Ligand SMILES: Nc1ncnc2c1ncn2[C@@H]1O[C@H](COP(=O)(O)OP(=O)(O)OP(=O)(O)O)[C@@H](O)[C@H]1O
């Protein structure tokens with residue numbers, strides 16, 4: 037792969053509360069290549085949105101990105117950016133699409149006004165030129181009757197159309213990198229499919245790189261080239277999408293896949309993983325998934341799993357691997373890796 041657009045390395049983002057320090061993102065590393073869509077998937081509370089907010093420079097007190105974390109975007113170290121530099125990069129380099137367009141679209145201004153304002157701010161367009169470009173953008177996101185809809189307010193748009201308008205507004209900043217955080221979760225499946233298709237078209241036309249966050253493995257299958265499975269602040273498995281679906285390796289990933297309707301053969305039932313994602317408040321010295329894992333054994337509570345190569349461009353952090361070793365050898369392997377590979381306090 038050529039130089040990645042985004043390279044996140046050992047990202048640790050915590051929230052300080054009176055009682056404890058919540059380790060929302062705890063040593064996360066991944067790359068996004070140019071023109072690539074990389075997914076982050078995991079249940080609620082696993083740290084997906086905090087990862088996105090960390091990249092966007094939107095972590096506020098009592099949150100903190102810990103020293104030693106690195107977020108490189110086009111070779112620039114974002115963790116060293118000040119507010120002004122971050123505003124600049126949010127206005128041009130990196131765009132973000134959220135689950136809830138209500139939060140990004142202002143109800144008291146027309147959709148057109150908001151897109152035109154973004155164009156004026158970020159692309160130095162004014163007057164008729166900006167209006168023409170805003171119409172082009174609404175057409176680019178396939179909003180019918182664009183010139184008329186430009187003068188409507190967000191509440192006059194349906195949910196799917198609002199999300200399209202939100203994407204158009206984001207395109208007004210002409211970003212090269214897009215972070216989508218559950219952009220289709222609030223939509224019904226037909227509209228969801230249309231928005232996913234739109235994102236893929238825009239990606240091809242504009243050469244966008246995308247980080248796509250969702251709790252839905254079905255959506256990941258549609259959109260991602262590579263996938264990171266996240267659990268309790270950590271990435272527990274990473275692989276190209278076909279490889280992940282063909283050979284899921286971490287028991288958590290298997291659990292997520294078993295919960296997709298229609299993936300079971302006749303004998304199996306649709307299953308959900310019992311229990312909830314724990315809130316991590318101490319450095320991991322064990323497997324955070326062990327309490328919910330049907331394959332867990334004693335050592336899972338005592339050694340912190342490290343990433344092991346389990347297939348082509350495919351790693352998993354689980355004490356069941358490397359599969360060819362005995363159980364005690366595997367535990368030793370992970371302990372040794374944790375020491376040399378740099379588990380952090
Ligand atoms: N401002 C905050 N203060 C304290 N804790 C926070 C804050 N924001 C997030 N957290 C905690 O960080 C953890 C990860 O949250 P995050 O929102 O990243 O999860 P998520 O994977 O995006 O879940 P969801 O699918 O529900 O959006 C959670 O335990 C959450 O409670």
Ligand code: NI
Pocket residue numbers: 084085086217
């Ligand atoms: Ni989230």
